[in-house]
Amino acid sequence: MKKKLQAFVVLLALSGSLAHAQAPKDPVVENIVKEATQNSQLEKLAHELLDGIGPRLVGTPEMEQANNWAVAKYKSWGIDARNEKWGEWRGWQRGITHIDMVHPRLQTLDGVQLAWNPGTKGKGVTAEVIILPEFTDSIAFQKWLPAVKGKLVMISMNQPTGRPEYNWKEFATEESFKKMQAEKTAATEAWNKRIQKTGKTSRTLPVALEKAGAAGVVMSNWSGGFGVNKIFGAYTKKIPTVDIELEDYGMLYRLVESGKKPQIRIQAEAKELKNAPAFNTIAEIKGTEKPNEYVILSAHFDSWNGGTGATDNGTGTIVMMEAMRILKKMYPNPKRTILVGHWGSEEQGLNGSRAFVADHPEIVKNVQAVFNQDNGTGRVANISGQGFLHAYDYLGRWLSAAPQEITSSIQTQFPGFPGGGGSDHASFVAAGAPAFMLSSLSWSYGNYTWHTNRDTYDKIVFDDVRSNAILVAILAYKASEEPELFNREKIKLPVNPRTGEQTTWPAQREPTRKGGLD
Structure with missing residues (x-):
């Protein structure tokens, strides 16, 4: 086994150099x-693609616009092209999102509604913001749930710092850097436990809040860099779910903790559309x-x-x-x-x-x-x-x-x-x-x-x-x-050292052909 492993390593080293022989x-x-x-x-x-058409979320008019743009572009180059339907997806289109703090003072906040979340009606949703508290267990969470009625619930941790790690490494003292790392680790672990004790997950918690009558869900999925958050899809179907950038989210969090009872207004103009065909170009x-x-x-x-x-x-x-x-x-x-x-x-x-x-x-x-x-x-x-x-x-x-x-x-x-x-x-x-x-x-x-x-x-x-x-x-x-068709012979996969079982080739999986329609 050891000799085989050594031979494999040598092969890797040689292949890396031989591939570059000109x-x-x-x-x-x-x-x-x-x-x-x-x-x-x-x-x-x-x-044309990014500035003119923009993001291409499946199920949106922009996705179909991009498909048609690509076909037209290929045809302009004399290349045969087509859009090939493979399924359908929940139709949706993002509109303008406006999030403002209206108490204890006025400030427009940086944030956005999550994908496939329905728009708000009329003048939007205005409500007090509260933080998901700590619970001893899921029973305590269930007893607390009625308190969310009419409130906007914050479900993300408050980050100890908005500076990325490389910035701390460059400028902080060694003692300060280690201290911040320890604070971040402790805060993350504590928040994960807070979520776990609800008996819910990041997917099911917003749904539970919605069923309990919350006015909306507020989160901040910080990506570890200046001004950058990850933006995915919403799990609520009737109430707004918004992601607010770290800087404003942290401010709201501190205002809640200090008893100021901040209120925000969410206006989201997203549109629910009929089911959209899904294509490959x-x-x-x-x-x-x-x-x-x-x-x-x-x-x-x-x-x-x-x-x-x-x-x-x-x-x-x-x-x-x-x-x-x-x-x-x-x-x-x-x-x-x-x-x-x-x-x-x-x-x-x-x-x-x-x-x-x-x-x-x-x-x-x-x-x-x-x-x-x-x-x-x-x-x-x-x-x-x-x-x-x-x-x-x-x-x-x-x-x-x-x-x-x-x-x-x-x-x-x-x-x-x-x-x-x-x-x-x-x-x-x-x-x-x-x-x-x-x-x-x-x-x-x-x-x-x-x-x-x-x-x-x-x-x-x-x-x-x-x-x-x-x-x-x-x-x-x-x-x-190449004269001949590629030789498809596969390697013999090794035994998984954790399970002791033979590793198998990845299985072919069926696609989801009707998405977001449940």
């Missing part, structure tokens, strides 16, 4: 690089020699709607669009069909890509490779073989065709392990198709842009995105030219 100059590769650098359309695509450049074998470019099109979905996944979207545009111009007659999928409802469980895999077994069985990009604006920094035993034989060769300045910083892991989720490549891996996640450098993705109110155009690093478009176009070109 091949002789290729005129197609040179033309791809030239077009991407001298005639880039990335900024224009990002502006599909475009393809037909293969000339092997049209029924496929190289697939992959990125999810939908987003949450706290920001405009710029790095999750506007950047992946425009990378794939730009790669297709370049390929159509510089490699118009590929040997295999090059197909791009812009998937819907990835954020709710990879639904669009799972539906495509389920609906198109004839394509999936003939996939040469899937290249998926999802996690932010950074240049590609890591590629795993996803558990396909011979992945290096193909990816290593294809990567060697790309310029050194693009591939030199890419870490490769072969054969790697199969991805069970996280992004749309996993839908294909589960079906046994070779699909690879092109993982990016962070650029503070987790704190500042992933699912946040700050995921906007200005966070895009276009030099890195341009590098990714070049890489994807070259990988698609080389995969199309």
Whole structure:
């Protein structure tokens, strides 16, 4: 076992270097690089999608508008494209959210209504704000519940600091830094226990408050950075649920604690719409020699709607669009069909890509490779073989065709392990198709842009995105030219040391085709 492990580590080290051995100059590769650098359309695509259309929450008119925009854009480049329905979703559209403190003084607050939450009627909801108190147990919580009637209930902890950890590391004394870390840990643990003793979870607590007659739910899902909160969906169906940014949430919390009985007014103009069709946008450049074998470019099109979905996944979207545009111009007659999928409802469980895999077994069985990009604006920094035993034989060769300045910083892991989720490549891996996640450098993705109110155009690093478009176009070109179809032999997965059981390949899962309709 030890010898096998050592051999595996050596293979990883060698593969990382061999993948970067450069091949002789290729005129197609040179033309791809030239077009991407001298005639880039990335900024224009990002502006039209992110500034013009905005966030793309499944079930909203903006999502359908984006689908139609992408089809029109592809057709303007001479690429066949279509919207393919795979399900339907609860129809909803965000309106203006206005949150104001009206007592003990007047102040407009920074916050937003959560997704799929119904709008308020008339002049909105005005009520006193209270904090979820501590309970000895769930029985005590049930006895307290009638007290929420007509109140706005705060269900998030008050953060000890609004400064991110890196700011403390840079400026605080060591003693002060450790003290703050201890305070944050203690406060988080105490608040988690407070929630647990209600007998509810973060999902079921708002529902219980709604049933008890609360006027609304107020939360603050701080993301650990200056001015940044994560914005997801609401669990209440009749009363408003709003996320207020840390700075204003903390002020309200302190006013409640000091007995000032603050009141806020919430006006939310969201609209409930009829159920909306859910689409994947599909475009393809037909293969000339092997049209029924496929190289697939992959990125999810939908987003949450706290920001405009710029790095999750506007950047992946425009990378794939730009790669297709370049390929159509510089490699118009590929040997295999090059197909791009812009998937819907990835954020709710990879639904669009799972539906495509389920609906198109004839394509999936003939996939040469899937290249998926999802996690932010950074240049590609890591590629795993996803558990396909011979992945290096193909990816290593294809990567060697790309310029050194693009591939030199890419870490490769072969054969790697199969991805069970996280992004749309996993839908294909589960079906046994070779699909690879092109993982990016962070650029503070987790704190500042992933699912946040700050995921906007200005966070895009276009030099890195341009590098990714070049890489994807070259990988698609080389995969199309590859003489043989990708060898799908899988590695033998190890025994799980925690359970003692054999690890199994991820199972193919059915998509949710009717979402938010219960």
